[in-house]
Amino acid sequence: MTDDHTHRRLIVSMSAVFDRMDAATLDAWSGLTGLQIQLVRVVATDTRLDRTSLAYWTRTSRAALVPSLSGLLQRRILAEESDDDGSRLLVAPAGRRLLEDVLDARVAWIRDAASAARPPIDEDDVRRAIEFMERLSVPG
Numbered sequence: 245m246t247d248d249h250t251h252r253r254l255i256v257s258m259s260a261v262f263d264r265m266d267a268a269t270l271d272a273w274s275g276l277t278g279l280q281i282q283l284v285r286v287v288a289t290d291t292r293l294d295r296t297s298l299a300y301w302t303r304t305s306r307a308a309l310v311p312s313l314s315g316l317l318q319r320r321i322l323a324e325e326s327d328d329d330g331s332r333l334l335v336a337p338a339g340r341r342l343l344e345d346v347l348d349a350r351v352a353w354i355r356d357a358a359s360a361a362r363p364p365i366d367e368d369d370v371r372r373a374i375e376f377m378e379r380l381s382v383p384g
Contacts, residue, residue: 265353272349274342276321279304279312287322287333288343294331 273281279302286301287293293301299309313333316322321339324331335343358365 261357264357265350268353269346269349272342272346274345276316277312279308280316280321283309283312283316284321284335284339284343288335288339292329293333295333298333 276284282302282304283298286298291301295306295309295313298304298313299306302309304312313322316339317324319338320336321342323334323336323339325334326332358370
């Protein structure tokens with residue numbers, strides 16, 4: 245039987261890092277609600293989504309989705325277009341800029357967190373972490 249303790253520690257540690265990063269960079273999202281952030285993140289995956297499939301992927305009722313999505317469309321963070329296959333949601337230019345701002349805030353946070361760690365996390369440690377995470381992210 246495999247001891248899951250090490251893998252559990254990894255999952256708990258990864259969750260803690262992402263929770264801290266999300267909390268520290270919340271202002272970069274320019275006042276979006278938690279649901280709106282989730283909607284933008286899902287649409288940004290470039291998976292073809294309409295309103296119904298977005299509700300499914302975010303596990304959100306249509307009643308909750310409609311006002312949040314309307315706000316994103318009004319602010320031109322997301323856009324909706326139609327083609328022969330129907331309508332689809334996409335990240336609009338303002339949304340791309342927002343995502344870049346969030347990424348910049350996250351980069352600054354992780355640099356600061358790595359420097360503040362004891363002992364500090366150096367570039368070689370970061371490269372090893374990148375290699376590890378990239379290997380985990382590839383479906384296999």
